[in-house]
Amino acid sequence: MTERREATLDEAAIEARLKAELPQWRYEDGWIRRTYKTSGWKGxxxxxxxxxxxxxxxxxxPDITASYAWVEVRLMNHAAKGITNKDFALAGKIEEVVGWQPGTEGKGLEGTPTDARFAYIKYDR
Incomplete structure (x- = not known):
């Protein structure tokens, strides 16, 4: 049984999808990347x-690089040697979960207090 390598996307398609689907992400050095700013080590x-x-x-x-108050996530399909639909699917799920702000939903979950002692993500929005 042979494995089929997933099709990679060209640079124009990657840039277009990032702009449409993941505007906080960027394409650089063969990876799609996103840096999340945090309020400190806990975040x-x-x-x-x-x-x-x-x-x-x-x-x-993904590959992950981190420091005290930031995390960079880099995605590239290693087996395909490029960016594929899998990278966009995982980036979208990461963006959805890490960027979730429960206090904005009005569904009973209030979110972390605005007090800096409790904050952990610096939201882009």
Whole structure:
């Protein structure tokens, strides 16, 4: 049985999809990337663990670089040697979960207090 390599997207298609689907992400050096700013080490670890859980569940693993108050997530399909639909699917799920703001939904979950001692993600919106 032979494995089929997933089709890669060309640079124009990647840029168009990023603009339409993931405007906070960028294409650079063969990867789609996103840097999440956090309020400190606690938030950085929470983002890393969230991305790790999603990646493991999806069986598609990013490269992650982190410091005290930021996390960079980089996606590229290693087997296909380029950007594929899998990268966009995982990036979309990461963006959805990490960027979730429960206090804006009005569904009973109020979100973290505005007090800086409890904040962990610096939302772009």
């Amino acid at each position: 950085t670890l929470m983002v890393i663990n969230t991305v790790g859980h999603l990646a493991e569940a999806a069986w598609h693993h």
